[in-house]
Amino acid sequence: MDAHPTRISLIQAAIRQFGRGGFEAASTRTIAAQAGTNISSIAYHFGGKDGLRIACADAVAERVAQVARPLPGLQDRPDPRHARLLLRRLVRRIVTFMIVSPGASDAVAFVLRELAEPDSPVLDRLYATLIEPRHRALCALWSAATGAPAEAEEVKLAVFSLVGQAVYFRVAAPIVQRRMGWRHYGRAEARAITRRMLANLDRMIGDGDG
Amino acid sequence: MDAHPTRISLIQAAIRQFGRGGFEAASTRTIAAQAGTNISSIAYHFGGKDGLRIACADAVAERVAQVARPLPGLQDRPDPRHARLLLRRLVRRIVTFMIVSPGASDAVAFVLRELAEPDSPVLDRLYATLIEPRHRALCALWSAATGAPAEAEEVKLAVFSLVGQAVYFRVAAPIVQRRMGWRHYGRAEARAITRRMLANLDRMIGDGDG
DNA sequence: GTCTATAAACAGATAGAC
DNA sequence: GTCTATCTGTTTATAGAC
Numbered sequence: 001m002d003a004h005p006t007r008i009s010l011i012q013a014a015i016r017q018f019g020r021g022g023f024e025a026a027s028t029r030t031i032a033a034q035a036g037t038n039i040s041s042i043a044y045h046f047g048g049k050d051g052l053r054i055a056c057a058d059a060v061a062e063r064v065a066q067v068a069r070p071l072p073g074l075q076d077r078p079d080p081r082h083a084r085l086l087l088r089r090l091v092r093r094i095v096t097f098m099i100v101s102p103g104a105s106d107a108v109a110f111v112l113r114e115l116a117e118p119d120s121p122v123l124d125r126l127y128a129t130l131i132e133p134r135h136r137a138l139c140a141l142w143s144a145a146t147g148a149p150a151e152a153e154e155v156k157l158a159v160f161s162l163v164g165q166a167v168y169f170r171v172a173a174p175i176v177q178r179r180m181g182w183r184h185y186g187r188a189e190a191r192a193i194t195r196r197m198l199a200n201l202d203r204m205i206g207d208g209d210g
Numbered sequence: 211m212d213a214h215p216t217r218i219s220l221i222q223a224a225i226r227q228f229g230r231g232g233f234e235a236a237s238t239r240t241i242a243a244q245a246g247t248n249i250s251s252i253a254y255h256f257g258g259k260d261g262l263r264i265a266c267a268d269a270v271a272e273r274v275a276q277v278a279r280p281l282p283g284l285q286d287r288p289d290p291r292h293a294r295l296l297l298r299r300l301v302r303r304i305v306t307f308m309i310v311s312p313g314a315s316d317a318v319a320f321v322l323r324e325l326a327e328p329d330s331p332v333l334d335r336l337y338a339t340l341i342e343p344r345h346r347a348l349c350a351l352w353s354a355a356t357g358a359p360a361e362a363e364e365v366k367l368a369v370f371s372l373v374g375q376a377v378y379f380r381v382a383a384p385i386v387q388r389r390m391g392w393r394h395y396g397r398a399e400a401r402a403i404t405r406r407m408l409a410n411l412d413r414m415i416g417d418g419d420g
Numbered sequence: 421g422t423c424t425a426t427a428a429a430c431a432g433a434t435a436g437a438c
Numbered sequence: 439g440t441c442t443a444t445c446t447g448t449t450t451a452t453a454g455a456c
Contacts, residue, residue, distance in 0.1 A: 115384060
């Protein structure tokens with residue numbers, strides 16, 4: 001909420017550290033040092049390490065919400081061709097965000113770690129603010145593109161399949177890059193991944209019933 | 211290598227703990243207690259916590275190698291229809307292994323954590339023994355099914371897309387289950403995921419050039 | 421091989437100066 | 439708000455009894 005510079009630096013450093021080795025592996029000392037401030041600032045601004053964790057979850061959720069802001073409203077139901085176009089645009093945006101934007105690696109790793117932990121203290125928060133609304137929106141678009149009901153099991157699983165691919169390309173980057181012979185994720189690599197994911201999307205949507 | 215019972219118990223407990231909160235979050239005390247032995251056993255059998263980490267990586271790689279043993283040899287090149295059949299069978303097997311087999315959750319989480327860490331001490335090992343050979347085999351099958359060259363960029367990315375979906379369904383299980391309204395991953399849930407992934411596979415392979 | 425006891429380094433939290 | 443200093447508990451590693 002607050003735009004205090006120390007607060008922001010701490011959150012940024014914490015997402016990085018939490019994303020790399022996990023919450024418990026990151027030490028408040030390292031985070032504070034990387035943020036260019038003192039350890040006690042964490043207690044002052046967030047009440048402790050756990051408070052910092054929550055603040056990180058909120059920060060990521062808010063950042064993603066801003067990137068995904070111009071999503072078409074759920075109320076207007078586009079025709080199949082338009083829905084497919086919007087889905088393609090979203091896939092492009094997701095891949096671009098995840099692959100090329102700096103810092104996305106740590107943010108995605110942080111979120112996935114929290115999502116994987118069954119009793120993470122921020123799981124409810126992330127699900128309600130980040131996962132659920134966006135997954136629901138994608139299901140609605142998928143439904144408009146294919147004609148299947150938006151809340152059908154098949155549709156929900158299809159959307160998970162799609163985002164799962166993107167998440168994997170980001171999180172498993174070290175081995176993907178090694179297998180592909182890539183030195184890093186740059187524009188060319190992002191383009192190749194985008195091409196593949198768009199092809200997957202088109203085929204999964206098919207000509208109707210998927 | 212050794213079949214010493216304490217060794218095995220320790221590895222099993224360690225994979226579980228490493229998979230849940232990450233390597234650094236797991237304490238040797240907890241691991242030893244869960245294995246029903248003393249902390250010092252870790253130093254004795256593995257030289258220390260790092261040695262245990264390596265032993266875990268080898269254990270998972272070996273276990274997967276056993277499950278994936280009856281893979282068709284790379285030298286014989288099946289015709290497209292047969293290749294598609296084999297791919298479908300492999301998808302079934304992968305989902306079954308990941309979703310329903312007990313303990314797979316922790317093993318997958320452990321491996322993914324190591325793969326995500328760019329300078330994990332066991333990344334090279336896991337890549338060489340677990341990732342590369344299996345990815346290569348899948349690419350060969352994909353090639354046989356579609357006609358595309360096995361080492362083409364598109365093919366390698368397609369295979370990553372496919373396994374990425376399965377990994378995501380496993381690792382992000384808490385939110386998948388919440389969104390799907392599932393209480394856990396059982397036979398019915400595994401069947402639904404398998405159905406979706408087989409549909410994805412069929413469409414991605416298409417009628418040829420994918 | 422498995423245990424107890426302990427060492428040395430590290431963690432997060434906090435009291436209080438400024 | 440930010441710092442230093444310190445408290446308390448926990449970490450891994452290890453020495454040595456059995």
